Amino acid sequence: MPSDTLTSTVPIPDLWKAAHRDDRARPRARQQLLGPSSIGLCRRRAAYEVHGTWPTDLADTMHAAILGTWLHEGILRVLEQQYGAFTELELTNGTLLGHADAYWAPASLTGQTSPYGAEVGVVEDLKTKSTRALDMVVRHGPHRHEWFQVHLYAHLLKTGGLAEHPKLPVGEPLPVDVVRLRYVGREYGQVVVHQRPYDQDVADQALAWADDVLASPEPEAMPRDLDGPGLSIICDNCPFKRACWNLDALADDRAPQTILIADGEDLAAALGAYSEAAEIESAAKKRKAKARKVLDAAEPGTYGAFKLSWSGGNPRPPVPDPEAMIRILEGLNLDVPLKSGGRSSRTINVSRLPDTP
Template identity: 80%
Template sequence: MSIDPGAITVPDLWKGAHRDDRARPRSRQRLLGPSSVGLCRRRAAYEVHGTWPTDLDDNMHAAILGTWLHEGILRVLAEQYGAHTELELTNGVILGHADAYWAPDGDTPGVVEDVKTKSTRALDLVVRQGPSRHEWFQVHLYAHLLRTGGLAEHPDLPTGRPLPVDAVRLRYVGREYGQVVVHQRVYDEDITKQALAWAEDVMESAEPEAMPRDLDGPGLSIICDNCPFKSACWNLDQLADDGRAPQTILAEDTAGITEALRAYADAAEVESAAKKRKAKARKTLDAADPGTYGDFKLSWSGGNPRPPEPDPAAMIRIIEGLSLDIPMKSGGRTSRTIGVSRAPEST
């Protein structure tokens, strides 16, 4: 039989992957997930009020890759290290799934772990700044639910009664190269109380719009860029198609404009002072060798010779010397420059 390889249909991987992802069970009951606690109160309120997502992207390749990688990681933790994985936890208000749990064994404490896959850039941020507040909230809430008998039906662990958790762990895995960064700490009741207070604030909201936007919005926050409620939250469907930023809805009256001006002026003053300190520190370090100094690691990159590049000024002189007209194109418009200064105090 003669076969034309070009005529054989190739299944579309990502089209199928998105169908598979959307077919996963997604609860619309009014329970709050620990992964949403501490992130953005308005986004969490949309979830607990059962709002249907306004933004379901078809380019969530990184998120789907993360899901596939996540499933493999949990299988390894279970099969190779005896972890109990994907534990459903709830107290009737909060509903979540803890990635991994190890019950105490002799001198080994009880540990609950959350696994997160990250891009190289996001992983570098974790290395430099540590876990975010909402990530510590999330894993502490898992510990709290285990400690208070919140485990749902499970084949190997007792349900309906407290399970000991002495420590919490966050494991970050790089999606590109498999780097692993681990942060763990002793369970902290104060962090749990803060997380529960945050969750209670959202659960008591009358409607999502009653909750503040805790993040900076599309174009300024990657979380907002990928939020399933970003159009509803930022009125993107009503935004005039004139290039205005979504954040303009925050300055629709005199009070909003005044607040934005105050924030701009304050930030500009801090930025100016910081740039001066940074410039001095940079010059001070100019002759320092790479290495570790106290809590800091110094490295250098660049400094290599550049290849030759065209000289526009010389090219213009040559063309003018030949008495030729220089081709021109529209220059467009200059970018708008904002000027903000503090008005003098009235006497």
């Protein structure tokens, strides 16, 4: 048989179909107890999970998330083998169920000196990010729900929530003094670390948030805490997106957020929010423009709490001149080729009415 015929008849396994099947079979994908990773993000999404709602959006395009899972597993293996971390600890209090990525116990508990010298209890949550998302962490720090998550792992460890383990005592309080968030870039492997002392107030806030969701009679009783499809990447990738935003009943090309207006009072509130935001945006643009002019001659470097760098400013190659082309065609008495201009975008105009006496 010719080699080209042979290769054309040999089936090639579909990597991503298998990867998505494997991902959906993972225990975490099938748990129904509320997980710390869902707390502090969106109450309605968490309520869908608590009430066992079947996902309406199981996309087979979550390649980046699956790559993150594979990278996550390799990093935890290295932290365990090279630095003595206890990894993937199953934690529960009967209503919450989570898996702490890494935990370092003090030597007094294990009888072994920590390979990296820390004599305190440390719990770490590992997150893989795109370059853009990692840049947001660098600029703005961790999100509230990420601090909630790692504090809840610490709280469950401190309150005897370890389900089972061959080396650590089960059902007993384990010391945690420091919580850590480690971010790793999926493209280039950049690492950003934030750590802080364990804060019981943060854990209490997270528990109160969870109690609110657990007490909900149905998912629709919980508010949408994020801005919705097209405005929030979390909503764009939410497994309950269609149910939450009623996308099957969406008319024409209108935005999903239109369902947030039920009556004239909601409409007036939205107009007020738009007008207020426009006023703030206008003032902020003026302040930004002035600051940009002031900084125009500043050299790159670190100044106080800020780092300044410049990009661009390079010469560009010549580009076609459409206006000159039109003049040439008109001078030759040739018709200028045209195509449909389509439809202009809708422009909104909101003005505030004067106060009536």
